[in-house]
Amino acid sequence: MEKVRLGRTGLVVTRLGWGGIPIQRVGDDEAVSVIRAVIDMGVDLLDTARAYTNSEHRVGLALEGTHKPVVLSSKSQVRTAQIYDDVHESLRQLKVKKIDIYHLHAISTMEDYDKAMGPGGAYEGLCRARDEGLIDHIGLSSHNLDVLVRTVDEGRVSVIMACYGFLEPDAAAKVFPLARARDVGVMAMKPFSGGVVENAGAALRFVMSTEGIVPIPGTETLEKARENWKVFTEGGPLTEADKEYIEAVRKEFDRRFCRRCDYCQPCTEQIYIQFVLGLKSTIKRFGAQVREAGWMKDMIEKGRNCTECGECLRRCPYQLPIPDLIKENLSLYDSFMSGEGK
Ligand code: SF4
Numbered sequence: 001m002e003k004v005r006l007g008r009t010g011l012v013v014t015r016l017g018w019g020g021i022p023i024q025r026v027g028d029d030e031a032v033s034v035i036r037a038v039i040d041m042g043v044d045l046l047d048t049a050r051a052y053t054n055s056e057h058r059v060g061l062a063l064e065g066t067h068k069p070v071v072l073s074s075k076s077q078v079r080t081a082q083i084y085d086d087v088h089e090s091l092r093q094l095k096v097k098k099i100d101i102y103h104l105h106a107i108s109t110m111e112d113y114d115k116a117m118g119p120g121g122a123y124e125g126l127c128r129a130r131d132e133g134l135i136d137h138i139g140l141s142s143h144n145l146d147v148l149v150r151t152v153d154e155g156r157v158s159v160i161m162a163c164y165g166f167l168e169p170d171a172a173a174k175v176f177p178l179a180r181a182r183d184v185g186v187m188a189m190k191p192f193s194g195g196v197v198e199n200a201g202a203a204l205r206f207v208m209s210t211e212g213i214v215p216i217p218g219t220e221t222l223e224k225a226r227e228n229w230k231v232f233t234e235g236g237p238l239t240e241a242d243k244e245y246i247e248a249v250r251k252e253f254d255r256r257f258c259r260r261c262d263y264c265q266p267c268t269e270q271i272y273i274q275f276v277l278g279l280k281s282t283i284k285r286f287g288a289q290v291r292e293a294g295w296m297k298d299m300i301e302k303g304r305n306c307t308e309c310g311e312c313l314r315r316c317p318y319q320l321p322i323p324d325l326i327k328e329n330l331s332l333y334d335s336f337m338s339g340e341g342k
C-alpha cells in the first residue's frame, strides 16, 4: 500500500486519508461503522475539526473499537492563545491523550494569519499544548494560496492543508513545490471540490497524480468509502474518459465555482461572499439539516443586501459574476426553504 511521509513531522501514512466533514450528515451508528470500515481498509490518517459539530465525537466513538494505529488531525478556528482550551476539548471528544496534528483552521487572510501567529495568538496556544505533550505537530489550513505560501516560507508549522482538485489545481504549482523544498507535509482537502464533482475516479486519479501529498476525501457512506479506496488501490493515470469529464466540468464551472479564497473581501455590505456562493452545495450536502441551521440565517440574510457595487468583482481572480451568483444561490435557498427545492 502506497505510503507517504508527511514532511518534517516524520509521520508516514497511507496516501489516502479521510476527511470528517460529511460524517456530520448521518447518525452516530452509521458514522461509527463508516469510520471503522475506513480504518479497516487501511486508511490511517483521519482529519476532523472543532467546527465540524459532532465529527470529533464520532471519530472518538469509532476509535474506541479499534486498535489499529491512526494519525489524528484536528483543528480550531480560535485565533487567540485560548485555542489551548479547544485542544483540551478535542482531546475529550476524541477520547485520546494526544492528537498528532493540530491545525489553525481556515486562516483566510494575511490579517487573520498575523493575528493567529502574533503575540497572544493561537500559535502560542498550540506551542503550549505541544510543550505539554497534548499535541505532536502544528499545522495550518487555508483556502488562500498566498497565505499558504507565506506559511510554508516562514516555516513555523510542520503541515499545511490546501484545497486541491481539478477545479482548483493551482496549489500544485504555487504551493506544493515550496512545501516539498521546506519539508512541510501537505494534506490535500476537497478533492471533490466540496461535492461539486461526483465522479470519484476522475477526481481521485487527478489528485493522486501529484506525488508527495495526502488527499483526504470525506465520506459518510460505506459505498463512497469503498469506491474511493478502490480507485486508490487500483492506481493508474487519468483515463481518456476522465479527461473528457474533467474538461466538461471545468467548462461548466470555471466561471461559477467559488474557490473560497476570500480575495474578494471585504464586501462593502459585509456579506460573507464565499458562504452565500456555496449555498447550493451546502443544501446538496446537508439537505434537510439546512432548514434547522439557525446559525446560517444571519449570513444568508446579509446576502440580500448586495448593492451590486462591483467592488468584489475587481478582486476575484476567477472573474466570477458574484452578484449574479449571490442572487442565484439565494433564490435556490428560498425555494428549498419553502419546500419547492429538494
Ligand atoms: S457587489 Fe455585492 S457582494 Fe460585491 S462588494 Fe458589492 S455589495 Fe458586496
Ligand code: SF4
Pocket: 257, 258, 259, 260, 261, 262, 263, 264, 265, 273, 274, 277, 315, 316, 317, 318, 320, 322
Ligand atoms: S468569489 Fe472569487 S475571490 Fe471570492 S472567495 Fe470565491 S473565488 Fe475567491
